Amino acid sequence: MEFWKYYDVTHKEHLICNPTSEKKLDMLIDLMKLEPGSKVLEIATGKGEFLIRLVEKYNVSAIGVDLSPYHLGDAKTKVKERVPNADLQLIEMDGADYKPDSPDSFDLTCCLGASWIYNGHEGTLEYLMSNTKSKGLIVVGEPFWISKPPKEYFNLSEVKYESYSTHFGNVQIGENLGLNLLYTFVSNPDEWDRYLGLQWYATDKYVQTNPDDPDIPELLTKLNKEKYLYLTWERDTLGWAIYVFRKT
Ligand SMILES: C[S@@+](CC[C@H](N)C(=O)[O-])C[C@H]1O[C@@H](n2cnc3c(N)ncnc32)[C@H](O)[C@@H]1O
Numbered sequence: 001m002e003f004w005k006y007y008d009v010t011h012k013e014h015l016i017c018n019p020t021s022e023k024k025l026d027m028l029i030d031l032m033k034l035e036p037g038s039k040v041l042e043i044a045t046g047k048g049e050f051l052i053r054l055v056e057k058y059n060v061s062a063i064g065v066d067l068s069p070y071h072l073g074d075a076k077t078k079v080k081e082r083v084p085n086a087d088l089q090l091i092e093m094d095g096a097d098y099k100p101d102s103p104d105s106f107d108l109t110c111c112l113g114a115s116w117i118y119n120g121h122e123g124t125l126e127y128l129m130s131n132t133k134s135k136g137l138i139v140v141g142e143p144f145w146i147s148k149p150p151k152e153y154f155n156l157s158e159v160k161y162e163s164y165s166t167h168f169g170n171v172q173i174g175e176n177l178g179l180n181l182l183y184t185f186v187s188n189p190d191e192w193d194r195y196l197g198l199q200w201y202a203t204d205k206y207v208q209t210n211p212d213d214p215d216i217p218e219l220l221t222k223l224n225k226e227k228y229l230y231l232t233w234e235r236d237t238l239g240w241a242i243y244v245f246r247k248t
Contacts, residue, residue, distance in 0.1 A: 001215040001222075008070035009206045009219060010199040017046040017071070018113040018141050019187040019195035019240045025050060028185060028242060032137065034058040038107040041065075041131055043095040043124075044114030048075030052082055060108075061087040065098045103131050112141035112242065121165065122173045129177065129247055138179060138245045144170050149233040157229050167241060179245035187240040196230050199223065 011017050016025055029050075034040070036059040042051050045064030052075075054060050066072050072092050079088055091098065095117040100106070109128040111117070118124040121142050128138045144167045154161065165173060171181050187195075203223050207216055 001218045004068045004070055005215065006219060006222060007068060010203055010223060011046075011071075012202040012206065013198045014195070014202075015047065015049050019192045020112075020141065020185060020242060021187075021191050021194070024185045024187075024191075024242070025053065028139070028183075028244070029053050029057055031183060031244065032058070032108065034060050034107060037061055039063075039105060040108045041100065041106045041110070041128075043098065043109075043111040043128075044117065045075065045090070046071045046112075048072075048078060048088075048090065050110065050112065051075075051088060052078055052086075054108075055083045055086045055088055059086075063089045063091065063100070065091045065093060065095050067092065067094050100131055105133060106131050106136060107133055108137045108139065110139040112139070115140065115142055120163070121170055122177070125174055125177055125179065125245070129179070132247045134247060136247050137182075138174075138247060139242060140245075141240065141242045142170050144239045144241060145237060146239045147237050149237045153229065153233040153237075156225070164238075167239060170241065170243060174243060174245050178248055180248055181243065182246055183244040185242040185244075189235065192230075192235065192238075192240065196227070200227060 016022065038058065038060045040051065040054055040060045040062040042064045045051055045066045048064050051062045051064045055062055064075065069092060072090050075090055079086065109132045111124050111128060115121050115124040118127045124140055125138065132138055143164045145164055148161060174181060203219065
């Protein structure tokens with residue numbers, strides 16, 4: 001089954017494709033205090049909800065990059081409906097290859113939930129820093145270990161312990177690069193349950209309405225494995241936070 005199709009089916013019901021609530025996303029946007037026309041870059045923009053809300057509140061000039069044709073299709077539809085006159089460009093490409101015309105020029109750069117593009121949290125911060133103005137803001141969303149799951153988990157999961165740091169570790173990685181931490185939004189179990197539960201709900205809906213899709217056995221095998229890993233271990237051991245840094 002095509003990777004992007006799996007992601008589209010499982011995230012069909014999501015407005016925000018990470019374990020952050022709309023309330024926290026709006027609190028984050030309130031904190032930004034951007035001037036009209038400020039330049040914003042979001043890598044892995046998904047369905048574009050964060051960028052669209054930034055445009056609605058601050059009338060920023062935004063670029064969103066994502067590799068999924070499905071998510072970008074949803075984002076483009078929302079842009080037409082909600083901010084048709086915005087200076088908002090959506091680019092379908094690998095974030096690893098995206099080089100802005102003028103690096104070092106963005107007032108805000110972000111990547112929520114896709115740090116694998118730059119080989120992890122540190123690489124993501126380095127990439128975003130290289131595209132952010134002095135005194136500009138950098139916002140990343142990243143998992144962290146609350147505690148180390150047992151080896152049964154790592155035997156089954158594709159995630160390695162080294163894939164993530166701790167919450168404080170995520171902060172230190174930024175500070176060691178010279179960034180100043182301004183705020184963290186740490187998700188709670190309700191927000192995690194929403195993020196995972198909506199995937200199970202959306203998949204059930206898809207299976208009910210597309211019973212003849214030959215991809216269904218593979219779709220369910222993958223989904224059920226992820227559900228098991230979450231309910232058995234990740235719900236207690238894996239955290240998620242959005243980190244707001246300022247480039248000094
Ligand atoms: C967990 S979702 C987060 C989406 C969005 N940032 C949000 O929080 O709603 C991860 C996103 O990364 C995108 N993605 C995955 N690999 C990518 C790559 N190499 N370059 C750009 N986007 C990528 C996926 O299409 C998906 O939209």
